[in-house]
Amino acid sequence: MNLILLGPPGAGKGTQAKMLEDKFGIAQISTGDMLRAEVKSGSEIGLRAKGIMERGELVPDEVITAMLKARVARPDCAKGFILDGFPRTAPQAASLDSMLKESGLKLDHVIELKVDDAALVGRISGRFSCAKCGVGYHDSFKQPAKAGVCDSCGGTEFSRRADDKAETVAARLEAYHRQTAPLLPYYAGQGKLKAVDGMASMAEVARQIGEILSGKA
Numbered sequence: 220m221n222l223i224l225l226g227p228p229g230a231g232k233g234t235q236a237k238m239l240e241d242k243f244g245i246a247q248i249s250t251g252d253m254l255r256a257e258v259k260s261g262s263e264i265g266l267r268a269k270g271i272m273e274r275g276e277l278v279p280d281e282v283i284t285a286m287l288k289a290r291v292a293r294p295d296c297a298k299g300f301i302l303d304g305f306p307r308t309a310p311q312a313a314s315l316d317s318m319l320k321e322s323g324l325k326l327d328h329v330i331e332l333k334v335d336d337a338a339l340v341g342r343i344s345g346r347f348s349c350a351k352c353g354v355g356y357h358d359s360f361k362q363p364a365k366a367g368v369c370d371s372c373g374g375t376e377f378s379r380r381a382d383d384k385a386e387t388v389a390a391r392l393e394a395y396h397r398q399t400a401p402l403l404p405y406y407a408g409q410g411k412l413k414a415v416d417g418m419a420s421m422a423e424v425a426r427q428i429g430e431i432l433s434g435k436a
């Protein structure tokens with residue numbers, strides 16, 4: 220099963236992708252996470268991407284597409300993948316189409332997480348994650364059960380993304396509306412687009428996605 224999760228920053232794509240990964244044994248591919256790993260390691264791609272990401276702009280298509288191509292060839296994608304944060308531009312969507320075609324794969328669903336912009340700034344600016352396992356938390360909506368200790372792995376170190384500041388969030392939303400939202404009609408035209416209510420609880424969003432995957436929605 221090959222899926223795309225589409226939606227603005229803070230829509231909850233990462234949370235849902237992780238749940239789907241656990242449930243179906245398909246790989247979560249987050250281009251944002253991959254880029255942050257490149258930045259951390261100080262690689263050539265990381266050096267190129269760092270400033271762009273901190274300004275809330277998009278990394279050039281050819282860098283992203285090459286990175287993705289190598290990623291989907293890895294063995295953990297054998298049962299399928301969930302794309303989280305890719306494609307983000309029309310050229311990326313076109314590259315994905317030809318990549319899939321070359322490997323004889325197809326997309327099963329493109330799932331849009333619908334949310335309103337006003338809620339996103341609050342969601343994003345309060346979020347943090349476990350430095351060890353990556354599970355996400357939020358200052359107001361989802362603190363760990365025991366303060367300072369990760370529910371999932373017991374880790375005690377947390378981190379906040381450099382681009383989760385209010386100023387940068389506005390630029391990221393702008394990039395979404397201008398460059399990524401036009402992909403919605405593109406996938407609707409392929410008959411693949413389904414929408415879920417990204418303003419609902421995490422469990423409810425997961426339920427709605429489950430209905431789509433089982434063919435009930």
Ligand code: ADP
Nearest residue numbers: 228229250251252272276277278283304305307
């Ligand atoms: P979010 O969806 O919450 O904004 P991501 O973690 O998906 O965050 O991405 C963070 C940043 O990484 C983006 O703002 C952008 O600079 C870069 N990035 C991630 N994926 C892509 C992509 N497919 N194309 C271009 N840039 C990307």
Ligand code: ZN
Nearest residue numbers: 349352369372
């Ligand atoms: Zn953890």
